[in-house]
Amino acid sequence: xxxxxxxxxxxxxxxxxxxxxxxxxxxPSTHGVLRVVLKLDGETVIDLDCDIGYLHRGMEKxxxxxxxxxxxxxxxxxDYIAAVSNGLVWVETVEQMMGLSVPPRAHYLRTILTELNxxxxxxxxxxxxxxxxxxxxxxxxxxxxxxxILKIFERQFGxxxxxxxxxxxxxxxxxxxxxxxxxxxxxxxxxxxLDEYETVLSExxxxxxxxxxxxxxxxxxxxxxGLSGPALRGSGVAWDIRKSRPYAAYADIDFDVPxxxxxxxxxxxxxxxxxxxxxxxxxxxxxxxxxxxxxxxKLPKIVKPPVGDYYHSIEGPKGEIGCYLVSDGSAQPYRVRxxxxxxxxxxxxxxxxxxxxxxxxxxxxxxxxxxLGEIDR
Amino acid sequence: xxxLAPINVLDELLLKFFSQDTINYxxxxxxxxxxxxxxxxxxxxxATYLERKISAFMQARLGPMRVGPWGLLQxxxxxxxxxxxxxxxxxKADRWIFFFAPYIAVASAFIxxxxxxxxxxxxxxxxxxxxxxxxxxxxxxxxxxxILAGWSSNSKYALLGGLRSSAQMVSYEVxxxxxxxxxxxxxRTLSLSGIVIAQASDSIWFIVYQPVGFxxxxxxxxxxxxxxxxxxxEAESExxxxxxxxxxGMRWSLFFMAEYAAMVVVSAVAATLYLGGWYFPxxxxxxxxxxxxxxxxxxxxxxxxxxxxxLYFYFWLRWTLPRFRYDQLMDIGxxxxxxxxxxxxxxxxxxxxxxxxxNGWRGIVTLQAMDRGxxxxxxxxxxxxxxxxxxxxxxxxxxxxINWRSRDFNLKTQRRNIRLVNLPKGxxxxxxx
Numbered sequence: 001x002x003x004x005x006x007x008x009x010x011x012x013x014x015x016x017x018x019x020x021x022x023x024x025x026x027x028p029s030t031h032g033v034l035r036v037v038l039k040l041d042g043e044t045v046i047d048l049d050c051d052i053g054y055l056h057r058g059m060e061k062x063x064x065x066x067x068x069x070x071x072x073x074x075x076x077x078x079d080y081i082a083a084v085s086n087g088l089v090w091v092e093t094v095e096q097m098m099g100l101s102v103p104p105r106a107h108y109l110r111t112i113l114t115e116l117n118x119x120x121x122x123x124x125x126x127x128x129x130x131x132x133x134x135x136x137x138x139x140x141x142x143x144x145x146x147x148x149i150l151k152i153f154e155r156q157f158g159x160x161x162x163x164x165x166x167x168x169x170x171x172x173x174x175x176x177x178x179x180x181x182x183x184x185x186x187x188x189x190x191x192x193x194l195d196e197y198e199t200v201l202s203e204x205x206x207x208x209x210x211x212x213x214x215x216x217x218x219x220x221x222x223x224x225x226g227l228s229g230p231a232l233r234g235s236g237v238a239w240d241i242r243k244s245r246p247y248a249a250y251a252d253i254d255f256d257v258p259x260x261x262x263x264x265x266x267x268x269x270x271x272x273x274x275x276x277x278x279x280x281x282x283x284x285x286x287x288x289x290x291x292x293x294x295x296x297x298k299l300p301k302i303v304k305p306p307v308g309d310y311y312h313s314i315e316g317p318k319g320e321i322g323c324y325l326v327s328d329g330s331a332q333p334y335r336v337r338x339x340x341x342x343x344x345x346x347x348x349x350x351x352x353x354x355x356x357x358x359x360x361x362x363x364x365x366x367x368x369x370x371x372l373g374e375i376d377r
Numbered sequence: 378x379x380x381l382a383p384i385n386v387l388d389e390l391l392l393k394f395f396s397q398d399t400i401n402y403x404x405x406x407x408x409x410x411x412x413x414x415x416x417x418x419x420x421x422x423x424a425t426y427l428e429r430k431i432s433a434f435m436q437a438r439l440g441p442m443r444v445g446p447w448g449l450l451q452x453x454x455x456x457x458x459x460x461x462x463x464x465x466x467x468x469k470a471d472r473w474i475f476f477f478a479p480y481i482a483v484a485s486a487f488i489x490x491x492x493x494x495x496x497x498x499x500x501x502x503x504x505x506x507x508x509x510x511x512x513x514x515x516x517x518x519x520x521x522x523x524i525l526a527g528w529s530s531n532s533k534y535a536l537l538g539g540l541r542s543s544a545q546m547v548s549y550e551v552x553x554x555x556x557x558x559x560x561x562x563x564x565r566t567l568s569l570s571g572i573v574i575a576q577a578s579d580s581i582w583f584i585v586y587q588p589v590g591f592x593x594x595x596x597x598x599x600x601x602x603x604x605x606x607x608x609x610x611e612a613e614s615e616x617x618x619x620x621x622x623x624x625x626g627m628r629w630s631l632f633f634m635a636e637y638a639a640m641v642v643v644s645a646v647a648a649t650l651y652l653g654g655w656y657f658p659x660x661x662x663x664x665x666x667x668x669x670x671x672x673x674x675x676x677x678x679x680x681x682x683x684x685x686x687x688l689y690f691y692f693w694l695r696w697t698l699p700r701f702r703y704d705q706l707m708d709i710g711x712x713x714x715x716x717x718x719x720x721x722x723x724x725x726x727x728x729x730x731x732x733x734x735x736n737g738w739r740g741i742v743t744l745q746a747m748d749r750g751x752x753x754x755x756x757x758x759x760x761x762x763x764x765x766x767x768x769x770x771x772x773x774x775x776x777x778x779i780n781w782r783s784r785d786f787n788l789k790t791q792r793r794n795i796r797l798v799n800l801p802k803g804x805x806x807x808x809x810x
Contacts, residue, residue: 021533028617043537043703134605134700140436206606206699243800256797270795278797358537358616359609359702 017041021358025054029132029362032372036349036361043357048350052343055376063336068094068303069168071333076162078338079374081124083162084117084153085316086374091166092247093312093323097305098168106170106295107249112183112286113156113165114248114314115279119190120149121317121369122272122279129269129366130201133210138200145193152182168303170296183287187280194276202270211266215352215364218263225351226344229319231368234271235263241315248314253285265367272369302331318342318369340374409502410491417490420681421637422452424688431689432696455630462626467531470623474529479628482522482635488515489642494570496655496677498669501570508569509561512646513554516601519639520546523603526632527620538619541609541703548710549600549607555718556593559725560650563587563751569646573654577661579752582653586728586761589721589772591651595690597714598643600706602636605695609703644687648680652687655680712780717772724771728764732757 021038024030033054039047059078063071075090076083088110095102123146130138150160155176157163165171201207217227222235232239240257242250258274260267307329313322319341326335345368352364391400426441426448433440441448466475492508494501505511520543527539560583561567564575576582584591600607609619616622621632648654655676663672701709732753753761 019533021537130699134608135698137432137436137696140438144437200697201699204699206701209705210699210702238798238800240800243802246802251802254799256799258795258797260795267795274795274797357702357704359700 018046023361025051029128030365031128031370034346034365034370034372034375036365038358038361040358043359045353045356045358045361048353048361050346050349052346052372052375055372057377059377060336060338063333065332067331068305068333071336072166072168073162073164076164077373078340078377079121079316079318079321079342079371080162081371082117082121082317084165085114085121085314085321087164087166088114088248089312089314089316089321089323091168092314093310093325094168094303094305096312097308097310097325097327098303100169100297100299102170102297103294104249104291105174105293106297108286108290109171109175109295110166111249111253112283112290113153115282115286116149116152116183116186118279118317119276120146120153122276123149125272125317125366125369126197129363129369132362132366133207135201135204135207138197141193141197141200145190148186148189152179152186155179155182167296167299169299170294172296174295180287180290183283187283187287190280191277194273198273202273208266210359210363211269211367212264213262214265214356214360215367216262216264217348217352221351222263222348225348227319227348228341228344229316229369230268230271230275231319231345231348233258234260234268236261241313241320245313247312249286249289250282252289253282255282255285265363268367304329304331313339316341318371318374319345338374338377340377342368342370342372343375346370346375406502409499413490413495413502414487416495417487417638417641418634420641421634422456424637424641425455425633426452427689428692428695431692435696459627459630464626464628465623467623469531471529471531474525475623476628478522478526478529479624479631479635480522481525482519483631483638485515485519485522486635486638486642490638490645492569493642493645494573494649494654495680496673497570497573498673504568504570506566506568506571509557509567509572509646509650512569512642513550513557516639516642517546517550519635520550522632522635523620526624530620530623532623534616534618535620535622538616538622541616542603542620545603545607545609545706545710546601548707549597549714552593552710552714552718553597553601555715555722556590556597557650558718559587559590559721562725562729564650565751569649569654572650573656575751576653577656580658581753581758582651582656584651585758586765587651587721587725588765589717589768590725591647593714593718593721594647594651595687597710598647599691599694600710602639602643602691604636604640604691606698606700607706608695608700609706640688640691641684644684644691645680647687648683652683654683713776716779717776720772720775721768724764724768728761728768731764732760735760 019040021040022035023038024035025033030036035051035054037049037051038045057077059074062074066074072087072090075086078086123142127139127142127146130136130142153163154160156173156179157165217225217231217235219235219237222232222237227235228239236259238257238259241247242255243257255278258271258278260271305325305327307327309324309326311322311324313320315321320339321341322339324335324337324339325333328334349364349368352368353361356364388400391404395404429451430440430448441451444450444454466472489512491502492505492511494504523542523546524539527535527537527542530536560572563583563586564572566572566575603609609616621629624632657676657679660672660675660679663675729751736757
């Protein structure tokens with residue numbers, strides 16, 4: 001654990017008006033085990049430092065001692081809220097190193113399931129973000145919708161949270177019998193439910209006063225920090241990997257990318273809500289176009305990518321999930337490096353928080369949508 | 378005294394051991410206090426149950442269902458659990474202050490019930506002529522408990538919670554006190570029973586004359602009780618649990634009880650002052666028909682229903698609205714509530730003056746009597762009601778003028794919508810076959 005810089009300043013409570021407040025790792029709204037050390041003047045944040053690593057599991061090192069196909073389940077535990085997207089980035093990286101061509105049905109199923117996962121992840125974000133700002137009812141409403149998605153996942157993957165879905169070269173199983181019916185049922189109800197949440201929040205005066213102008217970050221600043229996902233698009237930067245480097249079946253699907261303007265918490269909220277509507281649109285299109293055929297390509301007995309390195313990234317719910325892979329030609333990777341979106345997005349916390357109040361720190365942590373499993377790896 | 382037959386028998390029995398004075402001034406008050414305290418404790422316990430049920434229905438859940446039918450015994454189970462839990466005092470806490478703070482909170486919340494008129498005649502413990510002042514004075518002692526608890530815990534979260542609560546309660550105390558003055562101008566007494574009688578004798582609820590005052594009192598009452606959306610001192614997402622972060626077991630539940638009891642107090646005072654207290658049209662016919670005790674009991678039920686309706690309003694708000702930020706809370710207190718309370722006082726005074734001046738002008742009769750409050754004739758009531766509505770408009774206009782430049786005022790025009798862009802597609806990384 002590194003020594004947090006702020007805490008070492010030699011000031012007593014009486015000498016200065018400043019107070020050092022230790023927020024976390026056990027705190028209701030640091031979304032896991034994030035420790036934020038705040039330096040406060042009254043309730044205004046004048047300095048801040050993040051301390052991470054309480055959930056470090058050495059994922060990247062573990063991956064060096066496993067076969068390529070054995071690593072995939074570990075990847076689901078990176079961002080446990082979006083296990084499906086995380087698993088996808090691993091298998092796609094390996095597939096591309098090996099030059100495998102995946103059957104189209106698998107591509108479409110991947111698209112549908114990752115978009116369902118995006119909605120689930122955004123719903124959990126909405127639930128916790130609203131809870132942090134004090135709207136408790138939205139939490140339970142959003143979790144009710146997420147439950148519908150988790151039911152589909154449970155039937156498809158056999159697990160609800162860390163669902164292991166993919167194989168290198170395709171999918172474990174084909175879609176279950178009622179998959180199409182369940183998904184359509186969900187996408188039919190979902191827009192109305194989203195409208196319901198918006199009636200509670202979007203035009204709510206208290207919600208507006210808590211989010212408009214809070215945690216502002218401009219487009220160039222966001223790019224400089226390396227933000228990605230809704231946090232970047234909230235600042236008005238048009239960047240979506242599903243569009244710029246389409247993977248899975250996104251090249252065949254028509255959808256819009258929502259962009260914010262001011263880069264504040266409210267814009268990021270609107271962007272995520274709009275993204276959920278777009279995801280629902282993507283799922284509907286993919287279900288319509290879902291081709292028949294096998295779901296897994298023919299694979300060699302042992303997956304051995306050729307010597308070389310490769311970087312592949314996908315648009316996860318929280319931003320760009322990247323995977324950098326170095327192969328020495330053996331059955332185990334030489335080096336693996338993950339680019340977790342939460343880790344990079346967390347860098348913006350200090351810049352966003354300084355000058356705001358303690359209550360805003362909570363709102364800003366919520367709007368960054370971090371998951372500590374991914375940050376600490 | 379009580380006219381019920383078994384109680385008369387009891388009275389005669391007691392006379393064998395005590396003098397009549399002892400019975401009148403010691404025994405019966407003690408019995409009344411016992412009844413009221415147990416009634417209030419029951420009410421507070423089931424307020425928690427109702428809150429859980431109501432929040433559950435709002436959130437598409439069932440709420441407590443396991444203990445007893447529909448979970449009706451849940452408050453009792455909770456109380457037992459909290460009683461037997463470890464009562465932990467942190468090592469570096471200021472032991473004695475930490476020990477006593479919850480008692481101050483509970484005592485200040487429960488003492489107020491001594492002057493609340495639950496009904497006419499025997500359903501009120503003490504009818505003191507400074508009733509409303511006593512309510513304000515005693516309930517503001519409650520803030521001391523929060524400050525002491527926050528300070529003595531020796532925890533930064535508790536300290537911040539204590540600081541917030543002291544600033545909040547002191548600011549909203551002002552608005553609360555000022556909002557009551559409008560109603561008092563009609564009642565012309567501070568005695569809570571007197572206020573109810575003033576409304577009963579005039580056959581009107583003061584909410585008709587004082588819509589602004591009623592809303593101001595409700596809002597500042599919510600803030601005074603640290604309830605959502607003003608629950609900053611215990612904002613669980615920021616300050617963990619605020620001033621009671623370090624408390625556990627029975628001592629924690631005392632704070633909890635104090636919060637709910639204070640809520641019941643504000644509901645009761647609001648019902649008394651603005652919704653006519655135990656007065657309800659046509660109920661007094663029971664009295665005229667000779668059923669005195671039935672009349673008292675029905676009036677008591679009327680009062681409980683009115684206060685519970687306001688309590689439900691509290692629950693409703695809590696589970697609907699997000700939480701304010703600290704500076705916004707202060708803004709609302711000082712820039713909205715206190716100015717509007719002052720405007721309300723001025724407008725009410727003008728309205729009363731105008732109605733009195735109109736009396737007798739061109740044969741209009743507005744005033745009937747001045748013995749119990751301000752007794753207006755039907756014409757006077759209509760004029761006063763019109764003044765109340767005009768007051769709403771004028772208050773709104775003046776407030777928006779005062780806060781014209783505040784950042785939070787025009788949030789809807791400040792924000793802009795997001796735009797949906799159909800980005801051009803890049804080269805596919807995976808050739809989608």
